[in-house]
Amino acid sequence: MLVKGVWQENWQPVQSKDEDGRFLRQTSQFRHWITPDGEPGPTGKGGFKAEKGRYHLYVAYICPWASRALIAREIKGLQDIISVSVVNPRLTDQGWQFGGYPGADEDPVKGVRYMHELYTLSDPEVCGRATVPALWDKKTGQLVNNESADILRMLNTAFSELVDEGPDLYPTPLAEEIEALNAYLYSDLNNGVYEAGFASSQKAYEEAYVKVFAALDQLEERLGDGRSYLFGEQLTETDIRLFVTLVRFDAAYYGLFKCNRNQLKEMPRLHAYMHRLLAQDEIRQVVNLDHIKAGYYSIKALNPGGIVPLGPDSI
Numbered sequence: 001m002l003v004k005g006v007w008q009e010n011w012q013p014v015q016s017k018d019e020d021g022r023f024l025r026q027t028s029q030f031r032h033w034i035t036p037d038g039e040p041g042p043t044g045k046g047g048f049k050a051e052k053g054r055y056h057l058y059v060a061y062i063c064p065w066a067s068r069a070l071i072a073r074e075i076k077g078l079q080d081i082i083s084v085s086v087v088n089p090r091l092t093d094q095g096w097q098f099g100g101y102p103g104a105d106e107d108p109v110k111g112v113r114y115m116h117e118l119y120t121l122s123d124p125e126v127c128g129r130a131t132v133p134a135l136w137d138k139k140t141g142q143l144v145n146n147e148s149a150d151i152l153r154m155l156n157t158a159f160s161e162l163v164d165e166g167p168d169l170y171p172t173p174l175a176e177e178i179e180a181l182n183a184y185l186y187s188d189l190n191n192g193v194y195e196a197g198f199a200s201s202q203k204a205y206e207e208a209y210v211k212v213f214a215a216l217d218q219l220e221e222r223l224g225d226g227r228s229y230l231f232g233e234q235l236t237e238t239d240i241r242l243f244v245t246l247v248r249f250d251a252a253y254y255g256l257f258k259c260n261r262n263q264l265k266e267m268p269r270l271h272a273y274m275h276r277l278l279a280q281d282e283i284r285q286v287v288n289l290d291h292i293k294a295g296y297y298s299i300k301a302l303n304p305g306g307i308v309p310l311g312p313d314s315i
């Protein structure tokens with residue numbers, strides 16, 4: 001945890017909780033937007049114009065929120081526009097660390113050891129957790145945004161004058177439906193599994209557990225008409241939001257987070273849907289099961305012994 005830019009305590013999975021032991025997620029601190037002309041976006045200040053090579057994206061393969069951004073970067077063809085670094089999947093007492101694990105990168109921008117050091121470099125008075133994904137502006141030396149929903153949305157359109165590839169992940173005719181389903185998925189499934197895993201009371205755990213499986217049942221039914229994606233035959237950002245949770249379900253949430261009514265593979269439509277997305281090269285190449293398992297099972301509060309299960313060995 002950072003307090004006025006200084007790391008104060010060992011990393012803990014429960015960011016905050018209410019009086020009934022419900023897990024509460026931290027609000028993202030950096031909410032500026034990259035835009036085609038550098039004008040301000042929906043939040044934050046302006047000055048962040050879309051330019052090739054200017055921005056660097058920090059991600060963790062373990063993290064579903066970071067994976068949203070990483071998948072969008074691949075789908076939209078931004079590999080040569082935005083550089084990327086993958087942190088060590090194993091959470092340390094100082095949070096995300098660079099290097100020291102196969103497939104993890106050293107920091108090429110500032111050469112720091114921990115993610116929280118970049119937060120302090122960007123804002124010496126920053127308070128809170130140093131999370132991924134995070135977009136760094138190499139031109140001004142500051143963090144632009146660390147909210148995955150914002151980053152997913154801006155990667156869809158901000159760089160369209162530099163590269164025009166991939167589907168529109170937020171088509172205007174579906175905007176209202178996308179917003180509604182995004183909100184439901186976040187509350188009951190994407191964050192719901194974390195509310196179950198990090199619950200501090202039986203009541204809070206059971207509430208989250210019920211939400212998670214009610215959402216999965218509803219999604220299983222939604223796919224019953226044979227549609228390829230959540231809104232028919234068009235891939236949207238909502239599919240990415242759902243996929244990153246589904247692909248981690250059997251490997252982490254089923255066991256470690258006690259979401260164990262059934263595994264995803266026992267839900268045939270959702271399981272097939274997940275594999276339909278996984279079959280796409282842009283998505284498959286940024287899913288790393290080794291990092292996912294190593295990361296989740298490094299959470300000391302949930303797995304004090306640090307033992308990583310041998311299975312599943314594939315998705």
